[in-house]
Amino acid sequence: MTAERIEHRACFGGWQDVYRHTSTVLGCEMTVGVYLPPQAEHGPCPVLYWLSGLTCTEQNFITKAGAQRYAAEHGIILVAPDTSPRGDGVADADSYDLGKGAGFYLNATREPWAKHYRMYDYIADELPEWVQANLPASDVRAISGHSMGGHGALTIALKNPGRYRSVSAFSPIVAPSQVPWGQKAFTAYLGEDPAAWAQYDATALVAEAKERLPMLVDQGGADEFLDNQLRPQLLQAACDAAGHPLELRIQPGYDHSYYFISSFIGEHIAHHAKAMR
Helix, strand or coil: CCEEEEEEEECCCEEEEEEEEECCCEEEEEEEEEEECHHCCCCEEEEEEECCCCCCHHHHHHHHEEEEEHHHHHCCEEEECCCCCCCCCCCCCCCCCCCCCCCCCCCCCCCCCCCCCEEHHHHHHHHHHHHHCCCCCEEEEEEEEEEEEHHHHHHHHHHHCCCCCCCCECCCCCCHHHHCCHHHHHHHHHHHCCHHHCCCCCHHHHHHHHCCCCCEEEEEEHHHHHHHHCCHHHHHHHHHCCCCCEEEEEEEECCCCHHHHHHHHHHHHHHHHHHHH
16 A cells, blocks of 8 residues: 655654555545654654544644654654545535544444445554555554544544553543434434444443553543533543543643643653553
């Protein structure tokens, strides 16, 4: 799987790149942001995958989070893919929370979504294969994300024991089966079957988790979506019931934006760096 590098910028002694490649799984061209720390010039480095939220592309994280500084300090490659399939032939909806920009990191089973919306397979399998084939990456990896991407990071980590050294999230949709964003997307992509929903719901998956992966979640206390869409207390309750470790931090005054993410991204990268040593 080859790729075309379409952006290449010096950044904290390394390189912030963007690649375009053909995804067989999604049936379209995809773009992915890649930060190579200076240590990558001397040998393979561990990889932190970042999954962004609703309406985002790969650009939001690489331009707003300020993560490159910390990745350079710890010698970590950052891989930030787009949030959905794209292109003229890809199904879409007249809504910010469904269709393009809203892939929800699952494999859709209903039409017209099933043909292209297979973001779970893309993130869990195809993208790591591309990373291994094209980047100076070791086989050590971790995963993180924000909002819809926080949901994706938590569920993909929980569904793939042994794959990641650690997982973290900012403002994740922890119980999509119980909140409007998730219910809308799951009904469209997966149908009405609660069992199909549960396989992409962190609060359901944690009950059957086969490993105790270090899990860090930061949530802004002034987040406008806190009570209606995010409800981190549901993840805390599920982890308590399952005996699964969770460090849940409510950060007073912070909202849902990248101002929040940029304030704590250094601590998240340190969390992953410790686990990936």
